[in-house]
Amino acid sequence: KAGVTQTPRYLIKTRGQQVTLSCSPISGHRSVSWYQQTPGQGLQFLFEYFSETQRNKGNFPGRFSGRQFSNSRSEMNVSTLELGDSALYLCASSSPLRTGTSGANVLTFGAGSRLTVL
Amino acid sequence: LAKTTQPISMDSYEGQEVNITCSHNNIATNDYITWYQQFPSQGPRFIIQGYKTKVTNEVASLFIPADRKSSTLSLPRVSLSDTAVYYCLVGDSWGYQKVTFGTGTKLQVIP
Numbered sequence: 001k002a003g004v005t006q007t008p009r010y011l012i013k014t015r016g017q018q019v020t021l022s023c024s025p026i027s028g029h030r031s032v033s034w035y036q037q038t039p040g041q042g043l044q045f046l047f048e049y050f051s052e053t054q055r056n057k058g059n060f061p062g063r064f065s066g067r068q069f070s071n072s073r074s075e076m077n078v079s080t081l082e083l084g085d086s087a088l089y090l091c092a093s094s095s096p097l098r099t100g101t102s103g104a105n106v107l108t109f110g111a112g113s114r115l116t117v118l
Numbered sequence: 119l120a121k122t123t124q125p126i127s128m129d130s131y132e133g134q135e136v137n138i139t140c141s142h143n144n145i146a147t148n149d150y151i152t153w154y155q156q157f158p159s160q161g162p163r164f165i166i167q168g169y170k171t172k173v174t175n176e177v178a179s180l181f182i183p184a185d186r187k188s189s190t191l192s193l194p195r196v197s198l199s200d201t202a203v204y205y206c207l208v209g210d211s212w213g214y215q216k217v218t219f220g221t222g223t224k225l226q227v228i229p
Contacts, residue, residue, distance in 0.1 A: 004161075035219075043162070043205075043219035090161045103169070104150040104209050109161025 002027065004110035006091050012116045018079040021113045025072050025093030031105065032074040034066060035090040037112075043090070049074055081117045088112045122206045127224040136193045138223050140206030143187050148210040151182060151189045156203045156222070165204075166191070193225075201227045 005024040013019050025032050033048035033056075045058040049068035066076040072093075078085055090112045094105040123141040130136045142151070150169050154162035166173055168180040168189070179192040193200055203222040 042221055045218060088159065092161065103167060104152055104207075106152065106164045106167065107154070107162070109163070112159070112161055114159070 004091060004093050004108055006089075006110035006113050008113060009111065010114045010116075012118060013081050014118050015081055015083060017081050018077060019081060019115060020075055020077045021089055021091075021115075023074045023076075023091030023093075023110060025074070025091075026095070026108055029093035029095050029108075030072055031094045032068055032072060033092050033094070033107070034074070034076050035092070036060075037088040037090060038086070046076065046089075078115075083117050086115060086117045088114050121218075122208055122220045124204075124206055124220060124223045126221060127226065129226045129228055130196055131228050132197055133195050136196050136200075136225060138191045138193075138204055138206075138225070139188055140191070141188045142206070142208045145186050145208050146210070149186075149208050150210060151180065151186075152207045152209075153178070153180065153191045154205045154207065154219075156205065162205060162219075196225075196227050198227050198229060201225060 004026055007022045023032055031050045034046040035043050036046055037043045046060055046064055047054055047058060047066050048056045052068045052070060063079045066074060068074045090109050092107040092109045094107050150167055152167040153165040155165050156162040166175055166178050166180045168182050170182050170186060173180045181190040203224050205219050205222040
């Protein structure tokens with residue numbers, strides 16, 4: 001089955017602009033989470049959505065927002081871009097390791113969207 | 119979410135077995151231990167998950183002692199393609215917790 005799809009893969013913006021990134025989870029996965037990865041800060045959790053509701057949010061300013069649609073596709077938006085927002089933005093959908101068993105959900109990541117802010 | 123501590127980096131020669139240990143002293147009863155592998159400019163990829171004792175799959179083994187305060191990822195006979203960052207995560211239900219990736223362990227396999 002198809003994996004997690006993120007678009008666009010690469011984009012360049014200038015300071016002050018806004019950007020919208022899209023994520024299509026694996027079919028049947030209802031949880032989608034977003035992460036920012038930079039060389040200095042590593043992988044940082046942005047937020048997680050389940051059935052169109054934000055369930056958890058990381059420690060990022062209000063410029064970072066997201067939403068999830070009824071088909072589980074998700075978007076994240078960053079407004080008033082800053083140079084420090086340059087990063088790889090990763091989306092992951094999650095599911096149990098094995099259906100019907102206990103265990104932590106397993107995250108399946110997309111290839112990411114590489115954002116460069118000039 | 120239980121905090122984890124891993125070595126920042128490790129080097130290994132091709133063909134050797136590599137063991138990466140993760141400390142998670144505050145692991146809760148319902149927590150599972152999951153390891154991910156990440157190559158540059160790609161998203162992390164699931165390797166293995168366990169709760170206690172030993173788990174083995176086609177790519178790795180996971181050893182968890184009885185007190186569960188640490189775990190060891192074992193990669194048999196590594197190759198150059200195993201050069202990557204390895205993350206240890208501890209938690210029960212990702213949907214209800216903020217997922218925190220630590221710094222990970224950067225494994226460099228040397229020819």
